Amino acid sequence: MQRQGSDPPPVGQELIIPVLAVGFTAYYFWTVQELAWEAKANGIVIGAILLVLVALLVFRLAWRVRRGQARLGVTLGGDAPTNRMRIALMAVMVGFLVALPLVGTSIALAVMLFASMWLLGERNWPTLIGVSVVTPLVVWATLIVILGTRFPLGPFEHAMAALFGLGPVD
Amino acid sequence: MELDLATLADLFGRSFSLWWAIIPGIALGLAVGVLPGFSPQNTLIILLPVTLAMDVEAALAFMISLYCANHLSGGIPAILVNIPGSAGAAATCLDGYQMTKNGQAQQALVLSFVASVAGGLITSFAVLAILPYLAQLGLILRSVEMVVIILFGLTLIAVLAAKDMLKGLIGGAFGLMLGAIGTDQVYSTPRATFGFLELYDGLPLVPVLIGLFAVSECLVMLEEKFGTASVPTKAQRPQWADTLDGLRMCVRYWWQIVWTAFLGLAIGVIPGAGAYIASFVAYQQSRLYSKTPEKYGTGFPPGVLAPESANNGVTSGTLVPTMAIGIPGGSTAAVMMIVLQYQGITLGPRLFQDSPNIAYGVFVMMTVAYIMMIPLILPMARYASKVVAVPVQVIVPLILGLTVIGAFADREYIFDMALALGFGVIGYIAVKTNYHVTSILIGVLLGPIFERYLLRSLRIGQGDIMVLFSSPIANVLWVLLVISVVVPIWRERRLARRAVA
Numbered sequence: 001m002q003r004q005g006s007d008p009p010p011v012g013q014e015l016i017i018p019v020l021a022v023g024f025t026a027y028y029f030w031t032v033q034e035l036a037w038e039a040k041a042n043g044i045v046i047g048a049i050l051l052v053l054v055a056l057l058v059f060r061l062a063w064r065v066r067r068g069q070a071r072l073g074v075t076l077g078g079d080a081p082t083n084r085m086r087i088a089l090m091a092v093m094v095g096f097l098v099a100l101p102l103v104g105t106s107i108a109l110a111v112m113l114f115a116s117m118w119l120l121g122e123r124n125w126p127t128l129i130g131v132s133v134v135t136p137l138v139v140w141a142t143l144i145v146i147l148g149t150r151f152p153l154g155p156f157e158h159a160m161a162a163l164f165g166l167g168p169v170d
Numbered sequence: 171m172e173l174d175l176a177t178l179a180d181l182f183g184r185s186f187s188l189w190w191a192i193i194p195g196i197a198l199g200l201a202v203g204v205l206p207g208f209s210p211q212n213t214l215i216i217l218l219p220v221t222l223a224m225d226v227e228a229a230l231a232f233m234i235s236l237y238c239a240n241h242l243s244g245g246i247p248a249i250l251v252n253i254p255g256s257a258g259a260a261a262t263c264l265d266g267y268q269m270t271k272n273g274q275a276q277q278a279l280v281l282s283f284v285a286s287v288a289g290g291l292i293t294s295f296a297v298l299a300i301l302p303y304l305a306q307l308g309l310i311l312r313s314v315e316m317v318v319i320i321l322f323g324l325t326l327i328a329v330l331a332a333k334d335m336l337k338g339l340i341g342g343a344f345g346l347m348l349g350a351i352g353t354d355q356v357y358s359t360p361r362a363t364f365g366f367l368e369l370y371d372g373l374p375l376v377p378v379l380i381g382l383f384a385v386s387e388c389l390v391m392l393e394e395k396f397g398t399a400s401v402p403t404k405a406q407r408p409q410w411a412d413t414l415d416g417l418r419m420c421v422r423y424w425w426q427i428v429w430t431a432f433l434g435l436a437i438g439v440i441p442g443a444g445a446y447i448a449s450f451v452a453y454q455q456s457r458l459y460s461k462t463p464e465k466y467g468t469g470f471p472p473g474v475l476a477p478e479s480a481n482n483g484v485t486s487g488t489l490v491p492t493m494a495i496g497i498p499g500g501s502t503a504a505v506m507m508i509v510l511q512y513q514g515i516t517l518g519p520r521l522f523q524d525s526p527n528i529a530y531g532v533f534v535m536m537t538v539a540y541i542m543m544i545p546l547i548l549p550m551a552r553y554a555s556k557v558v559a560v561p562v563q564v565i566v567p568l569i570l571g572l573t574v575i576g577a578f579a580d581r582e583y584i585f586d587m588a589l590a591l592g593f594g595v596i597g598y599i600a601v602k603t604n605y606h607v608t609s610i611l612i613g614v615l616l617g618p619i620f621e622r623y624l625l626r627s628l629r630i631g632q633g634d635i636m637v638l639f640s641s642p643i644a645n646v647l648w649v650l651l652v653i654s655v656v657v658p659i660w661r662e663r664r665l666a667r668r669a670v671a
Contacts, residue, residue, distance in 0.1 A: 014337075017605045020596065021344035028347060028362040035361070038628070039354035042621040043347065043361065050343035057336050076602040082396040086389050086598075090591065093570060097587055109571055116567035120395065131564060139575060142201075147213065150582050151575070 104154015280416025345613020385594020438487020
């Protein structure tokens with residue numbers, strides 16, 4: 001039993017993964033309803049097991065809430081500033097993906113590294129410049145020029161190809 | 171052709187003389203292996219113009235060194251930052267990263283290096299001794315047996331879920347469901363692809379791996395810097411004494427290295443069975459037969475030795491069916507086949523008569539590559555462990571940038587980078603709510619191949635499920651599987667009863 005005076009811990013967060021799993025399973029069932037049995041047998045059996053497991057979990061959590069050992073709140077444990085930092089970092093990463101086809105790998109990576117380090121509190125200029133310049137140069141030299149991986153190209157890669165003949169042209 | 175000592179000595183001499191191809195292969199393999207997304211087969215495909223232009227023996231030496239080094243270095247990021255460099259190193263995270271958290275990063279790296287090299291050496295020698303017989307294994311083990319072998323890997327979900335069985339099983343089942351995305355194995359009709367053409371081939375493993383481990387770990391790492399209730403990783407000042415301590419642990423648990431290497435070899439011989447199956451099965455079996463199973467997952471040396479030794483045992487095994495019956499044991503072996511066929515060498519049983527220097531030479535080169543790795547990698551343990559001392563505000567952007575780029579490199583879709591971020595969020599939520607991300611990953615990895623072999627078996631048996639119990643080898647494996655599921659449960663209960671008493 002929970003001690004008198006202290007709030008029981010929230011358990012809603014424990015349902016996030018099950019909700020995602022059940023949602024996906026429902027979508028899977030919907031997409032395979034017309035298919036031959038071989039195409040859906042495996043997924044349906046696993047999906048059915050998953051639904052039973054989630055039902056058991058919901059029952060367990062409901063039992064704990066009913067007995068006052070838990071409450072229906074949602075938390076992932078982090079404090080507000082750290083959570084804001086996480087969301088901002090993911091926003092920088094999404095920006096990186098959007099910018100990648102527009103400005104090319106090297107410039108997008110350099111900006112992403114600089115922005116992320118700045119966001120996380122790095123204020124040492126040699127580190128900021130060094131990491132955000134050297135890393136994209138290494139990526140460009142090894143992965144684009146030497147290994148020939150077809151990363152999105154931008155002004156930097158095109159300039160290097162035109163000036164020194166290094167790397168792909170398009 | 172029988173392999174006599176004079177031929178063997180000659181092959182060793184020739185292989186050592188190819189050091190100029192082996193050392194760059196090792197260096198490239200180590201560099202590429204630490205980055206998730208850069209698989210050895212992709213690197214070899216990119217380097218095809220180089221290898222096709224080389225002399226056949228030099229090309230083989232280069233490719234094999236790269237392949238072996240790649241398998242070895244996947245464990246480095248798994249240990250240091252909880253991010254496996256390849257799927258085969260995912261099981262290494264379980265105890266390797268815990269050792270780093272306990273201030274034993276250097277020891278964990280030494281364990282990983284020694285287990286990898288020893289596993290590779292033991293199995294290369296074993297293959298040289300029994301190659302013609304071993305090749306038969308690939309023919310004996312069919313879809314039915316593969317179903318049971320994959321189930322061995324899946325039982326690790328239950329082992330990981332020991333602390334909260336229900337959540338662990340939900341994670342595993344969620345992973346298996348995600349593994350069912352893509353076109354089906356029989357009619358190629360799309361299932362649960364959300365309309366994305368990029369998902370028709372199934373959920374790409376590299377972005378999932380990167381998301382679940384790398385991106386989620388970065389989000390967790392922020393708590394070290396900004397959080398209030400965090401327990402930072404214990405810093406370790408690199409010193410040779412720790413390297414020696416790691417070597418001492420290897421000697422203490424030498425038997426773990428030996429038997430899991432053979433397990434990896436046996437699984438590697440089966441065409442299509444990857445290093446990740448071997449490492450998960452090895453970890454699960456190592457825990458099963460341990461006298462102290464409760465120590466697994468807390469930074470226990472055998473938890474690093476078993477998966478690393480097994481996943482390097484696979485390297486020798488994969489090449490057995492390639493050389494002996496002309497069926498590539500894996501995608502890297504398939505690339506090697508292309509190079510050999512381009513050079514006019516036909517793989518299969520006749521290879522041992524026509525080109526014994528190639529047939530046996532491959533395994534001698536592998537042995538030499540592993541021997542040459544020892545002086546290169548052991549000092550690396552001391553310096554690589556310094557990675558954990560890099561400040562969070564620098565290491566997090568670097569990991570995010572390089573791994574998300576790695577997500578692109580595998581299939582060259584920006585979609586895969588977005589997928590990695592999406593799985594990063596799922597992985598973070600899973601970590602924070604105690605759903606084991608490894609359980610989800612095991613499901614995603616093993617789900618599609620389980621379905622493939624199950625359907626193939628059912629087709630052979632004309633829909634009769636009893637086909638799964640139709641072969642003596644499969645039946646023996648079923649019995650072993652039941653034992654490996656029942657024994658841990660029985661042992662946990664006995665320990666719990668003892669604790670209560």
